[in-house]
Amino acid sequence: MKKFKARLFGMLLCLAIAFGMLPVQADTISDNFVTREQAVVSILNTVGYGALDQTENNLSTFADAASVTAQYTDEIGIAVTNGIMAGSGTTLDPQRNVTRLEFAMFLSRSIRELPDLTESQIFSDVPASAAGDVNRLVRAGLFCGYGNGLFGSNDHLTKDQLSAVMDRVRNLKNTDLKDDFYYSINYEWLNNTKLPAGYPGFGSFEEVSLSNDAKIKEIANEIYKNKDTYKKGTIEQKIADFYSTVLDMENRNKQGIEPIKKYLDKFDEVKTAQELLNYAAEFENMTGYNPLFTFSPSGDLLDSNKYTLYGQGLTTGLNSAYLLSGDPQVKTLYEGFIAQMLMASGIGQEDAVAQAQNVYAFETLLAENTLSNEDASKIENLYNPVTKDELAKSFTNVDLRKYMSDLGYGAVENLIITDVKLMAKTGELLCDENIDVLKTYVRTKLITNTASLLSKELQDAITGFNAVFLGLSSTMSDEDIAFNLLNSVMSGYLGRVYVEKYFSPEAKADVENMVDEIIETYKKRIGRLDWMGDNTKAAAIKKLDSMTIKIGYPDKWEDPYENIEMKSYKDGGSLIGNIFAITSAQAQHTKTLLDKPVDKSAWLMPPQMVNAYYNALNNEIVFPAGILQPPFYDEKASREQNLGGIGAIIAHEITHAFDHNGAQFDGKGNMNNWWTQEDYQTFQQKTKSVAELYEGLEIAPNAIVNGNLTLSENVADIGGVACVLEIMKEIPNADYKAFFESNGRIWRYTATPKMYQLLAQQDTHAPYKLRSNMVIRNFQEFYDTYNIQPEDKMYLPPEKRVSVW
Structure with missing residues (x-):
């Protein structure tokens, strides 16, 4: 897995500990804290003096001038002259422990130009008069708050925190490869590259991808331009007619939610958990997609020449780490997005808000029982053999054997569970008592995973959520979104032409x-x-x-869509209809793999x-x-x-x-x-x-x-x-x-x-x-x-x- 306004000085270079710390009593004295004098001297020695008026203030106006350490008199004098450090009345307080807010003010006044690398934040403990200075530093990646809406303004600055921020400041200006090789050799690129619209991250891989996209776009547009000339069933006809349904926003807008309404209504009609499973299996067999949970064949880790069946259980819409973070902003954003999706599917606002809260709580429960990202990165944790009878014991309220049979896996007796705890929780949650939240969960998954295939309003809702979630200041154009979908779905076809030409x-x-x-x-x-x-x-x-x-x-080109018909809107087709035709055929093909040896000549990337x-x-x-x-x-x-x-x-x-x-x-x-x-x-x-x-x-x-x-x-x-x-x-x-x-x-x-x-x-x-x-x-x-x-x-x-x- 984001658009910068200024030069990209510090984004990659904030290599220090986050500013989380326990509150400190205002007058605590400790060797771990930094004095006002030490803070100013450290800032000036790091930032430099080139842009400052180096006329020294004799400090005689301050009653406590004598308390300035002799060797730092020049630095403190320059800081006062330039308005970096100010006293309180007639005293300068050089030996008092500096607060985080004071330090932020000193630093902001010392640096005339800073890049805008991220958005501003509102801190409830930062006065309006200081908010501008604090947010200059926040936007430059030099400071962050506690993650709970607090900056920690009155907390004392620790020496570790001073060191962290000074490292960040040095990284903003550092071009010495002996100190930062990566930043030095990539200096021009890092300082001049802006994130393309819709990109939360951009580097050499994305740069080359954009170049490739331009070449493939040219190929696709040429095919599309001649869309009425191709014989039915040819690769060019399938590309052209599929692309036409992607680009035809007029018809997509007319249909709105209609292409999936009958499915939403059918899910809404179920009364029991078993009925929910029954229709989830029926829906998968029709469309190739299952918004509840399913099973899928893949290579057996113990015998890679054969396929075996894998299952995971109910999954979350957001990565479990976010759901478990306790971040109120994540909760508000995700609940709001779920409510927006539910309203788009026909649910009233009040009910949608309440149901969104229920789905968030439900997914949080799933997250609590999901392998952590770290544990999931270890292959041995993902291979847990069970028999169908053993697995069925976890599903005491529904007939798992029937569900597997309805999905086409009735003959399977042994399978692999990739997340044992999550699958057990899935069996526990699939009960009539939870039918309302289960139906809302499925409704949310179905509308969310098809929204970008429906109207522009729904597509914009998806891109808008991603923009806020990933910190984007601009979203991708409709044209680029359309091409990316084409290149993803038709990657095999387009890849052939790309290779031949380039x-x-x-x-x-x-x-x-x-x-x-x-x-x-x-x-x-x-x-x-x-x-x-x-x-x-x-x-x-x-x-x-x-x-x-x-x-x-x-070495050998496969035709994954050989028996799949692509239809334009004028021929009675639709974008989501074409997608379901593809996913349905792929799902049916996948279910036949259990009886076949693994084809090791296949490629996993176009x-x-x-x-x-x-x-x-x-x-x-x-x-x-x-x-x-x-x-x-x-x-x-x-x-x-x-x-x-x-x-x-x-x-x-x-x-x-x-x-x-x-x-x-x-x-x-x-x-x-x-x-x-x-x-x-x-x-x-x-x-x-x-x-x-x-x-x-x-x-x-x-x-x-x-x-x-x-x-x-x-x-x-x-x-x-x-x-x-x-x-x-x-x-x-x-x-x-x-x-x-x-x-x-x-x-x-x-x-x-x-x-x-x-x-x-x-x-x-x-x-x-x-x-x-x-x-x-x-x-x-x-x-x-x-x-x-x-x-x-x-x-x-x-x-x-x-x-x-």
Whole structure:
């Protein structure tokens, strides 16, 4: 998972602890607090004096001038001259503990220009006269409140807090790569890049995606322009007629809620929990979508050549971390959105508000029984085999066997539960006593998940909620929303044309050679590991030898919509009708998979996507054509630059085969222990060190890195760079600067504060800045290339550096 007005000085650079603290009594004396004098001196030494009038005030007008520490007389004099520090009557009070509000005023007056990186906030304990100064700092990402509407104006500033804010100030102006490599090499981009409309986050990946989108848009528009010329059933006809229903807002507005009204009414008619399940199954069989809960086949972790059935239970509309945060703003926003959706579906305002509160409470209960994001990031927590009879015991008030049979899974006797506690709670909640809230929950899910396919009013409600939730100052245009939907639904068709027109065989061959070289290097590195025994090394190398490589696009193009008819409005179709035709056909196809072997030639991403992945069940790495272009890969770039870009990404994906999740799978893609006990214990200690290295780092106010949540990606980042640096050693007169700077540029990224907070809670990747700065600090080549010394902020003591692979 956000539009800035000024230069993007500090958004990525607020690397300090959030300003949460216990209230402090007004006159408490402690070495932990900061005096007014210390605060001013620290500010001036950090901000600098260049923009200040350096005429010194002799301070003689203050009765307590003698209490100013002699060595700070000049600094305090300059602060008084420039209006940064003022006394109270005839006294300056230099040795009194400074409050948070006083400090904010000092700082705001010391910095003439600050970027607007986020929205202002209203603090009930900040007087109107100081609100402007406080909010300058808030908007620049330098300060935040307690999250409860309070700034803590009268609380004393601690030394830790002073240090945190000064780090943030330094990061606003810092361009020294020895102190912040990422910010230094991306300075121009970070300071000049504004978030495109509708984007809560934007970086190199999004930048290339926009470029790809422009190319695909041109293809799609050409097809659409000739929409009346295509033979029925051709790829072009399906693209054109589907796109026409997306763009035809006039007919979408005319229909409004009507396309789903019959379904809403039918759900509303049910009287019991069993009737609700009966119709949920019927609805899924008609449309391919289930707003209650369902089951789905996927590869079996223990035998990746076959499919098995998975189930999770009732899910929440918001990530559980938000529902459990206790944030009143989240509650107000989400309840308001639910009420808006319910009113759009025909519920009166008073009832909608009351029902929204009930749904929020219901989803909060689900959240309390849902795996945390951290626990869900561990693959072993998601594989819990049960028999159908065992599962049915949790569903004492409804007939689960009938429900599974109605869904087409009557013959299934064994399945996997991905969230045991949530599924048990689901069984408990599916009872007649809860029928009213269950019906409202389903109604909310159905209208919310189809709103963007209906009228502009409903589409705007979705984009409006997302804008507020993610801190956007502007939303995406209707044209871009329409194209994104087309590119998502018709990605396979459009990807074919994209590859034919824009992806060269030479690029594919070059990257394939690079992959082969990196795998061979990885094998050599494993062979030299001093912490792993020979048997485990042999198994790891065997896994690498078994790894499948997919570059650019599939060898065989599938036609996922071969038997699906796309209709324009003039031919009696509709946007949601076309979507349901697709999802219904896909659902029916998916239900046949339990009787078939897994097709390991299938791709999980379309070729135009700017991304890459490792699939543990296939033991494969996949690099779509979309990512094989600058700044990641350039046929004209130096070898060092490409190694720092796509080379590091290739090695990153390979390392996923050996992160804390991938390490549990063998070369055939099965969850199977190939480790000796001693080696695996050592491996766990090493990955624990990686988690500890990242744990607690602040990426923005109130956005703190979870080292365990991001562990798999951090292991892959560090392991990937380690591998390609090995190749760098073999290049005569290798240009390490080109390597490191290429690597740093692929991670450039900016986002709204709310997006950073969302990513910190949910994303298994570390913040992009850390994917550059924290990774390279572990390698001596970086220190040697840039002469990094212990006094430099980029310096990480050798004993803290980590290495797994």
